[in-house]
Ligand code: G
Ligand code: G
């Protein structure tokens with residue numbers, strides 16, 4: 001397809017960029033971490049949305065090489081934010097990347113090269129990542145995640161609550177962070193949503209009792225942030241605090257010299 005052809009040339013042409021979206025402490029508003037989000041602007045063309053090109057990158061296997069570029073760039077940017085403010089960076093990874101034999105060594109070597117401590121990197125995975133995998137592949141992915149985690153890299157389960165068997169994945173996967181999907185946030189402050197509130201509160205409490213760090217996604221209003229804080233959720237991410245922005249903008253927000 002046209003997208004696959006374009007993606008093959010995109011790395012060499014430098015058409016990718018990373019944007020970063022802050023995750024903030026709901027009590028103080030301080031930035032605690034950032035999520036790296038990949039952007040592709042083909043030369044002479046319009047930006048292509050990640051939900052369009054990531055699936056193509058996965059199908060063609062290009063995601064392995066693109067994913068290494070994403071990790072490299074994220075580590076390079078995160079180093080100054082971690083040194084100055086203790087801020088960590090989260091990178092989305094696909095199942096295809098985790099199944100690659102060289103993935104964990106590549107990640108650890110990269111952290112070493114950038115002198116970024118392992119605990120400063122979080123890998124975001126989704127349960128949907130495991131839907132199309134065989135039992136053998138799933139076992140392999142769990143091994144890779146476990147190895148990285150033993151070295152201090154943190155694992156986040158993204159879009160939590162949207163799949164068909166969130167609880168069984170939560171039990172099976174080695175994770176440190178639960179990211180509650182924004183579909184639990186949007187209706188939180190609408191008049192008639194006692195049930196959504198009960199679900200969201202239950203997930204926040206489950207996450208805490210498992211000793212996980214909790215991030216609620218898609219926080220767009222002050223009201224939602226207040227309700228979430230009262231429920232005991234320490235961290236939020238969403239347009240209320242910031243859209244995904246350039247690394248330079250994160251430097252500005254933190255008053256860091258790039
Ligand atoms: O930023 P945006 O809402 O457009 O992201 C859309 C989707 O693309 C999200 O689900 C996000 O997890 C995914 N995505 C963004 N960047 C990356 C990346 O670097 N690697 C992978 N595998 N997925 C990404
Ligand atoms: O040495 P200093 O305190 O500036 O290091 C800050 C952080 O960077 C520490 O957490 C340390 O683990 C990490 N760091 C420093 N040098 C290296 C290195 O050579 N490799 C790796 N992986 N991390 C390093």
Ligand code: G
Pocket residue numbers: 021037092158159182217218219220237238239240244
């Ligand atoms: O699947 P993942 O959670 O990685 O997707 C992140 C996506 O969510 C990014 O594309 C980002 O642009 C989007 N996003 C981030 N904050 C908000 C928000 O407050 N509202 C909405 N609607 N989307 C958001």
Ligand code: MN
Pocket residue numbers: 035092124158
């Ligand atoms: Mn994510």
Ligand code: NA
Pocket residue numbers: 158159179217
């Ligand atoms: Na997310």
